[in-house]
Amino acid sequence: MEQEKSAAQANAHKGVWIFAEQRHGQLISTAYELLNVGRRLASDLNAELSAVLIGHKVAEHAQALIEHGADRVFVHDHPMLENFLEEVYSRLLCELIQKAPPDKFLLPASILGRSVAARTAVEARTGLAADCTELSIRKDSGLLNAVRPAFGGNLLATILCENSRPEMATVRPMAFGRAQRVAGRQGEVVVVKVEPERFKTRTRFVQFVREDSGEQDIASCDKVVSGGRGLGASKGFDLIREFAHTLGAAVGASRATVDAGWIPYRHQVGLTGRTVRPKLYFACGISGQIQHLAGMSSSEVIVAINTDPEAPMMKLATFSIEGDLYEVVPAIIGELKHRRGDAVTHNSTNSN
Amino acid sequence: MPLNIVVCVKLTPSTANIEIDPATGSLRREKMSFAINPFDEYAVEEGVRLKERIPGSWVGALSLGAPDSEAALRESIARGVDEAFLISGPAFEGSDTFATGYALAMGIKKIAQIKGRVDLVICAKQTNDSDTGQVGPAVAAWLGWPGISFVKKVEEVSDKFLRLHRMMEDGYDVIEADLPAVIAVLKEINEPRLASLKGKMAAKKAAIPRWGAAELGVDESKIGRRGSPCAVAQQAAPPARPQGHRIQGGSPQEKAKQLVEKLQELKLI
Ligand SMILES: Cc1cc2nc3c(=O)[nH]c(=O)nc-3n(C[C@H](O)[C@H](O)[C@H](O)COP(=O)(O)OP(=O)(O)OC[C@H]3O[C@@H](n4cnc5c(N)ncnc54)[C@H](O)[C@@H]3O)c2cc1C
Numbered sequence: 001m002e003q004e005k006s007a008a009q010a011n012a013h014k015g016v017w018i019f020a021e022q023r024h025g026q027l028i029s030t031a032y033e034l035l036n037v038g039r040r041l042a043s044d045l046n047a048e049l050s051a052v053l054i055g056h057k058v059a060e061h062a063q064a065l066i067e068h069g070a071d072r073v074f075v076h077d078h079p080m081l082e083n084f085l086e087e088v089y090s091r092l093l094c095e096l097i098q099k100a101p102p103d104k105f106l107l108p109a110s111i112l113g114r115s116v117a118a119r120t121a122v123e124a125r126t127g128l129a130a131d132c133t134e135l136s137i138r139k140d141s142g143l144l145n146a147v148r149p150a151f152g153g154n155l156l157a158t159i160l161c162e163n164s165r166p167e168m169a170t171v172r173p174m175a176f177g178r179a180q181r182v183a184g185r186q187g188e189v190v191v192v193k194v195e196p197e198r199f200k201t202r203t204r205f206v207q208f209v210r211e212d213s214g215e216q217d218i219a220s221c222d223k224v225v226s227g228g229r230g231l232g233a234s235k236g237f238d239l240i241r242e243f244a245h246t247l248g249a250a251v252g253a254s255r256a257t258v259d260a261g262w263i264p265y266r267h268q269v270g271l272t273g274r275t276v277r278p279k280l281y282f283a284c285g286i287s288g289q290i291q292h293l294a295g296m297s298s299s300e301v302i303v304a305i306n307t308d309p310e311a312p313m314m315k316l317a318t319f320s321i322e323g324d325l326y327e328v329v330p331a332i333i334g335e336l337k338h339r340r341g342d343a344v345t346h347n348s349t350n351s352n
Numbered sequence: 353m354p355l356n357i358v359v360c361v362k363l364t365p366s367t368a369n370i371e372i373d374p375a376t377g378s379l380r381r382e383k384m385s386f387a388i389n390p391f392d393e394y395a396v397e398e399g400v401r402l403k404e405r406i407p408g409s410w411v412g413a414l415s416l417g418a419p420d421s422e423a424a425l426r427e428s429i430a431r432g433v434d435e436a437f438l439i440s441g442p443a444f445e446g447s448d449t450f451a452t453g454y455a456l457a458m459g460i461k462k463i464a465q466i467k468g469r470v471d472l473v474i475c476a477k478q479t480n481d482s483d484t485g486q487v488g489p490a491v492a493a494w495l496g497w498p499g500i501s502f503v504k505k506v507e508e509v510s511d512k513f514l515r516l517h518r519m520m521e522d523g524y525d526v527i528e529a530d531l532p533a534v535i536a537v538l539k540e541i542n543e544p545r546l547a548s549l550k551g552k553m554a555a556k557k558a559a560i561p562r563w564g565a566a567e568l569g570v571d572e573s574k575i576g577r578r579g580s581p582c583a584v585a586q587q588a589a590p591p592a593r594p595q596g597h598r599i600q601g602g603s604p605q606e607k608a609k610q611l612v613e614k615l616q617e618l619k620l621i
Contacts, residue, residue, distance in 0.1 A: 023521070049611070083525065086499050087488065111520055115501040118486035121415045122453055122493035127581025130449075130484035149590065150483050151365070155372060155379065156590050164581040202498045202533075206515070206526035216410070217521040223620075247621065265540040266519060271480055272390060273538045280620045301620060303611065311597075319614060321607050331608035336621065339612065 004013040012101055013165035016042040019093075019107040019117075022058050029220050034069055034171060036179035038106055038136055039069040039095055041144070044137040047103065050074060050098065054089055056082035059191070066187030068179040072098075073187065078194040083205040084112050090119040091199060096192065097124045102166045104144050106135070109170035110219070117170050128168040129163035131275070133175040133298060144169065152271050152294030174277040175219045211264065216250040218267060223280045224296070225279070226252030226269055227262075230285015230306065230325055231288035234262035239285060239329055246333050252276065252296075254286045270295035283287075284325045289315025305329065353511035354408030355471045355531075359399040359433065360491065361392040361415050363424040370578050374461040379587075388424040391476035394429070397544035398537050399474050400432035402509060410434050410467065414459045416444060416452055422560055430547035430555040437463060441564035443495045446577030449482075453490025460495065462568060471511065473534040477502065488536030498529040501536040588591055 018034035020027055037053065042049040042129060051070040055077065076092050093116065097105070107113040109131040121128035129146035133156075136145045144167040146159040161167040185326040213304070218224050225247060227240040229265035244251045253267040269276055271291040281299035286292060288304070288311055296302070297316065305325045315319040322326050370472045371380040388396075396413065403409040413428035415421045416439040425436035439459045447455060464470040468569070478616035485501070492499025500516055504524060508515035513531060517524045519538060526607070530536075565572055573579055597614075601607040615621045 084525070086492070086501070089444050089554075090493070091471040110517075111502050113537050114485050115489055115499070118449065118484075118489035118501075119485075119493045121497055121581075122450060122490045125581075127448065127450060128486060129582060130486055145585075150587075151379070151481055152483065153590065156588050157584050158586040158588075159582050159583050160585045162583070202530040203500065204528040206528055208520070209523050211516075211523040212521075219521065224437045266521075267539070280615070297593075301615070301618060302593075302596075303615075314598075315596065316593060318594070319599055319611055321611060323604055323607065327604040330605060332611060334605070335608040335612045339616075 002236070008244050013103040015048040015050055016045065017050045017052055017105045017166070018070075019104040019105070019113060020053045020061065021108050021110060021112055022053065022061065023051075023112075025055065025057060028108065028110065029063050029065065030110060030171070031065070031176040033173065034108060035065065035069040037171065037176040039179060041104060041135060041137055043249045045103070045142060048072060048133055048286060049215060050102065050235050051053060052076075052090060052093065054081050059189075062189045067181050067183060067185045068187075071187050074190050074192055075193050077192050078196060080196045081194065083208070084116075085201065085203045085205060086115050086119055088199055088201055089116045090123055091190075092194070093120045094123045105166040105168045107168070107170050109172045115172050117168060121168050124166070126164040126166060126168060127159075129161070129234040130170055130172070131172050132159075133172050135169065135287040143167065149298065152290065153297045154294075172275065172277055174222065174279075202228055202269035211266070218250040218276050219274055220253050220270065221250035221279050221340070223247050224250035224252045224269070224276050224278045224280075224299075225249045225282040225284065226254065226286060226296075227257060227284050228254040228286030229256040229260075231257065231262070234260070236285075237263055239326070243282070243284075243329050246336050247280075249278075249280070249282070252281075254292050273328045283313045283317070286313050288316055289310045354410065355402065355406050355413040355509070355511060356464075356467050356469055357399045357402055357409065357472045358463055358470050358476060359392070359395050359411065359413050359428065360456055360476075360487070361396065361413050361428050362389045362423045362479050363387070363415065363417055363421040364389040364479050368452035386420065386423065388427045389476060391478055391480065391539065392424070393544040394539050395474045395476040395537050396428045396431050396433060397542045398506065401542060402456060402472070402506065403432075403434075404448045405509065406511075412437060412463055412467075414456060414463065416447070416455050416459070416570070417437070425560055426555040426558065427547070430551040430560050431492045431544065432548075432551055436558060436560045438482070438560055438562045439568060440562050443565040443572060443576050446580060446583075448582040449484050449486035449490050449579045450581050451575050451579040452487055453494050454579065455568070455570060456487070456491050457494035458568045458570050459563065460491070462563065469532075471531045472514070473497075475534065477536050477538050478573075483602075485536070488534060490513070492534035495534065498533045499529055499535070500529055500533065503537045504540045505537045506535075506541070548570055
């Protein structure tokens, strides 16, 4: 893009922003991950970190954002912002970008984040790197080095947005640790005036229908236990759920089981499903076809349980156990409970 | 009233055979086979289903890409699309999602001129190659139309509005959008049917107009490499995972014990 305009632009654009997504009035865990990486980028640039909050009755979260590293919080609080509408949220973000132009802007690669970021980037006439897993500042230019997996994780691409500002990126949940809390940390809260009359909104929120019955979401849980066709039948997921519950993990699935109707689509991991990056991924009865790997191969530790020692997942895994999952999984659950039982008796002697 | 629907499709590498040059870290395109982006099959099917739901409707397919992208368009026709259009030319090369969204939006405007209007644009959630999921919302932004992504069901459709289910992390939102609108759909939305014999015949015979930058009347500063705010500075194969460890042992209990010990050492549990 044109050089002259860009140089001037880059000078006027200051600081790092993160989008602090809230869901049902609560900050999502990725918001804290963004504060962590955003703080690091801001320090490298010797710049300020701001958080942008949109919702209804969310102002109370401003202090939490400041205590986790934000120097400033822009609060948009209005009843019409309670639920997510792409049009409305992107309008607000664009207007804020125009008023107080940032240099970098990170959003979560959540459903909301991925939708709103792409619209906002076009409206703000700037570039957006999708679903990044590594972010750093280039020493020479101060540009954002945005590294992201493409081709189902088979390629890592470094994306640069040289001449437009802000440089925007969505960030994969779990790609960064959470920011530490510093109690009593001070910052500025900027309440942005929201005037709904100005919006000619052509989308309407009707209602939200909960489907997860309080389960953890696969994308934002640090442990995922997935079941595959090796479960043999839909009731096999009872065992997977029990296992996940014991571990405090979310339940994932291969496409074969989703297509068979054993579990809803939101649990599907992989190319045509969702991407996860937990610390611990259990693949139970999953062969590990490339399309499944696309959704989980960046997990830190992978455990495979499979009757077939030659299955690709067994070769990829950090730890692999050859065996029938119906024998191995109950044995692991038993072992976990046993140890926890031990731990409880230990602790009880020196508890307060 | 009937609807005019446009589905955006792309020709992408078939997933099973991604080849990366170890020296340069870039894709060996010449070694790969290409097909319609697997996600697009759901977008095409949804377009055809909506057309069937509202008699007299029309559904077209639009692609931006090299001339061989025609294959994805012919596949769309085989699956029930009425007509197809290709945006192609050297000026579009190197387009990122910003520039792609612009070019597709200009293509949709041109189709609207030809057909009188376009009411609905359907994109897939993402492609299997660059995998951004950004093009649907970008097209909506360039057109200035409402955009809804992660759509898993079209509950109701009229010539005025759509009622949709949008997947969220913990359930789904029911959203209404006035037409014209752009939606990006998930795999969950339907089960694509196979191409019919009649469809295959139509696909073979179809004349597919090819529009370059001039025919589309695009602002050339918004397309191709020059019009793209983002550029790929580097591509590399991801670091190899460390060699795995096979848990040995006799009984499942013994194996379980060993595994749990290892995971505890790593402070994972
Ligand atoms: C375009 C495209 C997109 C796709 N997208 C996805 C996607 O997003 N996600 C996805 O998962 N797949 C996807 N697939 C499908 C993918 O190729 C595989 O078909 C799918 O992942 C297989 O699921 P699975 O591993 O559960 O089943 P299988 O491949 O059938 O493997 C079952 C495994 O279980 C083992 N097993 C059997 N019984 C037991 C037992 N009692 N105990 C332990 N192990 C046992 C077997 O040895 C085998 O390894 C896609 C395919 C295509 C073409």
